[in-house]
Amino acid sequence: MDLGYWLxxxxxxxxxxxxxxxxxxxxxxLGIGLxxxxxxxxxxxxxxxxxxxxxxxxxxxxxxxxxxxLIAFPxxxxxxxxxxxxxxxxxxxxxxxxxxxxxxxxxxxxxxKAKWNALFALGSLVAxxxxxxxxGAFVTGLTGDATNTLFAALIALALPALYIMLGASWxxxxxxxxxxxxxxxxGRLAVLPMGAFLLLISIAxxxxxxxxxxxxxxxxxxxxxxxxPIATALAYAGLIWVFNSRQILDNGYGWLAFLSLIVMCxxxxxxxxxxxxxxxxxxxxxxxxSASATESLLFTFWGxxxxxxxxxxxxxxxxxxxxxxxxxxxxx
Amino acid sequence: MEFDxxxxxxxxxxxxxSFHILFPTITIGLCWVLxxxxxxxxxxxxxxxxxxxxxxxxxxxxxxxxGVVSGITMSFQFGTNWPGFMERAGNIAGPLLxxxxxxxxxxxxxxxxxxxxxxxxVSNRLHLVSCALVAVGTSFSAFWILSLNSWMQTPTxxxxxxxxxxxxxWWEVIFNPSFPYRLAHxxxxxxxxxxxxxxxxxxWRAMRGxxxxxxxxxMRTGAxxxxxxxxxxxxxxxxxxxxxxxxxxxxxxxxxxxxxTERNAPLTLFGFPDEEQRxxxxxIKVPGLASLILTHEWDGELKGLNEFDGDHPPVAPVFWAFxxxxxxxxxxxxxxxxxxxxxxxxxxxSRDGNVWLLRALxxxxxxxxxxxxxGWYVTEIGRQPWxxxxxxxxxxxxxxxxxxxxxxxxxxxxxxxxxxxxxxxxALRYMATKPARSLSLSPQQRAMEAELDDDEHAEGER
Numbered sequence: 205m206d207l208g209y210w211l212x213x214x215x216x217x218x219x220x221x222x223x224x225x226x227x228x229x230x231x232x233x234l235g236i237g238l239x240x241x242x243x244x245x246x247x248x249x250x251x252x253x254x255x256x257x258x259x260x261x262x263x264x265x266x267x268x269x270x271x272x273x274l275i276a277f278p279x280x281x282x283x284x285x286x287x288x289x290x291x292x293x294x295x296x297x298x299x300x301x302x303x304x305x306x307x308x309x310x311x312x313x314x315x316x317k318a319k320w321n322a323l324f325a326l327g328s329l330v331a332x333x334x335x336x337x338x339x340g341a342f343v344t345g346l347t348g349d350a351t352n353t354l355f356a357a358l359i360a361l362a363l364p365a366l367y368i369m370l371g372a373s374w375x376x377x378x379x380x381x382x383x384x385x386x387x388x389x390x391g392r393l394a395v396l397p398m399g400a401f402l403l404l405i406s407i408a409x410x411x412x413x414x415x416x417x418x419x420x421x422x423x424x425x426x427x428x429x430x431x432x433p434i435a436t437a438l439a440y441a442g443l444i445w446v447f448n449s450r451q452i453l454d455n456g457y458g459w460l461a462f463l464s465l466i467v468m469c470x471x472x473x474x475x476x477x478x479x480x481x482x483x484x485x486x487x488x489x490x491x492x493x494s495a496s497a498t499e500s501l502l503f504t505f506w507g508x509x510x511x512x513x514x515x516x517x518x519x520x521x522x523x524x525x526x527x528x529x530x531x532x533x534x535x536x
Numbered sequence: 537m538e539f540d541x542x543x544x545x546x547x548x549x550x551x552x553x554s555f556h557i558l559f560p561t562i563t564i565g566l567c568w569v570l571x572x573x574x575x576x577x578x579x580x581x582x583x584x585x586x587x588x589x590x591x592x593x594x595x596x597x598x599x600x601x602x603g604v605v606s607g608i609t610m611s612f613q614f615g616t617n618w619p620g621f622m623e624r625a626g627n628i629a630g631p632l633l634x635x636x637x638x639x640x641x642x643x644x645x646x647x648x649x650x651x652x653x654x655x656x657x658v659s660n661r662l663h664l665v666s667c668a669l670v671a672v673g674t675s676f677s678a679f680w681i682l683s684l685n686s687w688m689q690t691p692t693x694x695x696x697x698x699x700x701x702x703x704x705x706w707w708e709v710i711f712n713p714s715f716p717y718r719l720a721h722x723x724x725x726x727x728x729x730x731x732x733x734x735x736x737x738x739x740w741r742a743m744r745g746x747x748x749x750x751x752x753x754x755m756r757t758g759a760x761x762x763x764x765x766x767x768x769x770x771x772x773x774x775x776x777x778x779x780x781x782x783x784x785x786x787x788x789x790x791x792x793x794x795x796x797t798e799r800n801a802p803l804t805l806f807g808f809p810d811e812e813q814r815x816x817x818x819x820i821k822v823p824g825l826a827s828l829i830l831t832h833e834w835d836g837e838l839k840g841l842n843e844f845d846g847d848h849p850p851v852a853p854v855f856w857a858f859x860x861x862x863x864x865x866x867x868x869x870x871x872x873x874x875x876x877x878x879x880x881x882x883x884x885x886s887r888d889g890n891v892w893l894l895r896a897l898x899x900x901x902x903x904x905x906x907x908x909x910x911g912w913y914v915t916e917i918g919r920q921p922w923x924x925x926x927x928x929x930x931x932x933x934x935x936x937x938x939x940x941x942x943x944x945x946x947x948x949x950x951x952x953x954x955x956x957x958x959x960x961x962x963a964l965r966y967m968a969t970k971p972a973r974s975l976s977l978s979p980q981q982r983a984m985e986a987e988l989d990d991d992e993h994a995e996g997e998r
Contacts, residue, residue, distance in 0.1 A: 297952055497702050503706055
């Protein structure tokens with residue numbers, strides 16, 4: 205077996221998986237941050253409590269994703285992060301504000317709570333928008349020209365919309381009563397803009413990149429790819445249905461909304477992976493050109509195959525420990 | 537005025553890592569202290585330990601959050617500011633960082649949720665295990681990152697091809713010559729930082745009469761730690777210094793201000809190093825002592841800065857940072873012994889009998905931070921002009937950004953960090969004025985305090 209071929213492929217897959225998990229998991233954290241200003245004081249506490257035990261581990265997935273980029277594809281890591289210097293810096297500042305506000309809002313005294321709530325929301329907003337910008341600029345090959353910038357701006361608005369939907373759907377799982385009803389309202393309001401963005405991105409992507417257009421619109425692969433847009437549309441329809449059916453919601457099946465969003469994110473990742481492959485930076489660097497030395501990859505490979513299943517196991521375990529509706533967080 | 541983008545990139549990295557290291561330094565040590573509190577109350581059933589745990593776990597959580605978010609910045613900055621480092625040394629640095637994420641970050645972040653909020657959702661035993669796993673996670677994290685840092689100081693186990701590092705032996709890379717010393721020195725520094733933090737805040741609380749007997753128990757725990765670990769740190773530091781002399785003599789020459797190679801070199805206690813005139817002004821020297829300390833012989837030879845012309849670190853910052861670190865270390869030994877002497881005999885828990893000690897301890901609350909920062913400045917500035925000692929120059933790996941971009945983001949970071957630092961200390965101060973339990977639980981708390989008071993009386997009567 206040719207390790208020099210398979211190891212970079214394995215790490216590209218692992219990186220994609222880590223970033224996908226990040227978008228879903230920290231996506232709902234950030235979505236809740238974005239929704240926070242629209243809740244009253246008590247609801248804010250419950251919303252924060254619904255993500256309290258999880259956010260830290262959720263955020264670690266982006267460290268793993270970027271970590272794999274750094275470990276396995278150092279050439280690409282330098283290229284990508286140098287090109288995205290400003291959005292990365294803004295995102296980091298956003299994540300810093302969001303993460304610390306979590307603790308400060310309950311520890312700095314009631315006098316300052318409103319300030320930290322506002323910074324929590326601001327941090328979430330800055331991080332979401334910057335991540336969207338990074339994604340948009342990355343997908344179109346970091347060229348920095350006008351179309352690239354426009355596309356980045358489009359995704360910078362679309363990603364927060366997705367995060368809001370993830371946040372609202374998470375609240376359907378974790379809350380009840382008036383806040384639950386509010387989450388339903390928020391979801392209903394955000395679901396159409398999110399769909400519009402999805403459509404717009406689907407149209408814009410092949411227009412922006414001829415490489416991607418060629419991959420999707422040549423026969424016979426075009427037929428083989430049809431299940432992806434069709435399944436995405438079905439998942440989206442399911443999402444609208446869940447949010448608009450009191451019957452589904454009242455019978456405790458609100459989690460179906462979150463599931464629909466996961467399906468959509470997985471399909472989008474598959475589509476994105478197909479669009480980029482075999483490049484890691486579109487049109488500039490392939491997975492193999494940018495990969496580390498094989499012996500270094502092999503060393504990390506063994507660590508990854510041993511620890512990643514363990515990480516997934518105890519992640520599931522933590523989610524099980526904190527299953528059910530969120531109540532106010534207590535250290536005691 | 538146009539700033540040098542290289543200098544700005546270094547300042548930015550220094551600002552980020554200086555801010556970041558403050559919090560892991562606390563959490564690596566404090567986590568084991570919390571585990572100890574947790575064990576004590578599980579086995580003794582003494583509510584005071586539980587009380588101590590609940591008070592300190594809140595401070596731990598806040599410090600941990602600050603450490604996590606400022607740490608994420610670091611993993612991105614290798615790419616944004618130093619892409620050349622990853623392109624050249626990525627084969628070595630990458631896997632070490634990867635193992636840190638895989639074995640440490642997820643472990644601590646996942647079980648932190650249970651440690652902080654899962655007390656009523658899991659069994660006591662599982663909660664205890666979760667605390668231990670968080671502590672193990674933080675220590676693993678220190679292990680990997682210090683291994684990488686040590687490799688940059690004393691690289692072994694590699695081969696170079698066209699300027700790119702390839703691994704020859706992972707064992708030699710991970711356990712490179714300076715790693716055991718650096719790991720022990722830093723781990724002990726974390727415990728000491730935690731010891732002075734818990735003593736300092738407890739002393740502050742005791743002076744204001746905020747809290748009950750748990751405060752004094754915590755203070756005595758810190759005192760014992762300081763009295764044992766501070767002298768131990770002096771010894772580890774000495775060993776670390778000998779190791780540095782062997783592998784990075786230029787760093788030692790800058791630390792001691794040795795301008796010319798000499799035997800029977802004097803120890804400069806104080807002075808103003810002047811790199812242009814290659815001399816130390818107003819130097820107060822003890823004859824032969826530097827040779828004795830570093831070579832353990834009176835006429836041992838110390839290499840001077842003259843041997844490393846153009847390739848030695850800037851002298852003044854290394855010289856000064858070293859004196860700050862050592863000064864605080866000595867102070868820690870003295871205060872540690874003083875605390876034990878005062879707190880384990882005589883009127884143990886009276887505010888009036890210990891006024892001066894309590895004042896000294898509260899002044900020393902963040903002394904660990906100062907010593908740790910000074911120590912890291914010695915070792916990191918002392919490695920310059922290299923990013924990988926003797927092999928790769930820092931100036932060769934910097935990213936090509938305009939100085940305006942780097943200056944702008946640096947300004948943003950510094951503002952943010954100052955704001956957070958002030959908020960952190962203010963929050964600690966605020967928490968220190970509050971009893972450990974939230975106000976909603978106050979009837980329970982009163983009951984508990986009454987119970988503790990009874991115990992105290994009973995002890996007194998005995």
